[in-house]
Amino acid sequence: MKYPIGAIKKYNSYGNRGMGLESDIGESNRYYLVNDIAIIHKKPTPITIAKVDYPSRLEAVIKEGYFRTPSTTDYNGIYKGKYIDFEAKETTHKTSFPLENIHKHQINHLKSIYKHGGIGFIIVRFTSLNKTFLLTIEDLLEFINGTTRKSIPFEYFETKGYIIKDKYNPRIDYLEIIDQLYFKGGNNGK
């Protein structure tokens, strides 16, 4: 049985628990939750279960399972009454972000969210440059529709994206940017 390569990478990244973008977003989401600012959760990794053992009445152990391709993005929730939806990715590339890092159906999902009045975006970290950007689905689609390139140049993130500065708590305060864009009548506001 085949499984998506992305899923393996994701699983392997568990070895780095406590580090990395996923962990930073997780801690930021906990900060938002505990302080009653927003309710945003990461969805569990989808797994197809093929075999379960029951060593005792109160114990179930999955003995055979396979990673599935996720049908949506990893994160969603609610902030100031608005539906929020995003995908987060790290890249070691220095000059561009390869689009193959995001499934086409995830981009289509974000596009639908936008059409239905939600706020959709991607968070991309260039690990070698130690820079993290938020790029709205509107600007992501503008890039994709205007090019045949297979990757987004770093300059596009500098021009159209919004840099997320490292903070102590929350570690990456992406809602600060969402605030400016959608709730304070910024240029890109709706």
Next chain:
Amino acid sequence: MKYPIGAIKKYNSYGNRGMGLESDIGESNRYYLVNDIAIIHKKPTPITIAKVDYPSRLEAVIKEGYFRTPSTTDYNGIYKGKYIDFEAKETTHKTSFPLENIHKHQINHLKSIYKHGGIGFIIVRFTSLNKTFLLTIEDLLEFINGTTRKSIPFEYFETKGYIIKDKYNPRIDYLEIIDQLYFKGGNNGK
């Protein structure tokens, strides 16, 4: 390692795929999605992975995993620009719905969603009576706060809940009720 009993029941219910409330909601959500009415998905079952084998470079098999207690409800998404969040449960009881079927943190989650301007509810099917109800989080909380009972009487669903009629497509059109409650200035509308 212990796992939540609810998780096993959920897993066992996979044997009944194609039947039951989960399947009806899944098909209804696909109908909403395909017809561009709403984007509502079921979250994957959360699993802690303990061991993975790689029989080949392109294959990963989970060899040991455990069910985790979900931290939120099973379903969320967006409808007419509003954040939607709900939990769905079946019961074979005929006179009441035991509250132990819903984790306390799931009720608290729905309460927070409501506070943040989202639409939260539960869908409960009394399988022996073949009746399915939608109960808003507002009415669920009103019941819980006014009683020490460990189950919600069937009459409470008849009085405060909204019956979801079986249809051909979508099978259970719960958004029809959400429409009446929140988008058409109904009595319970916001």
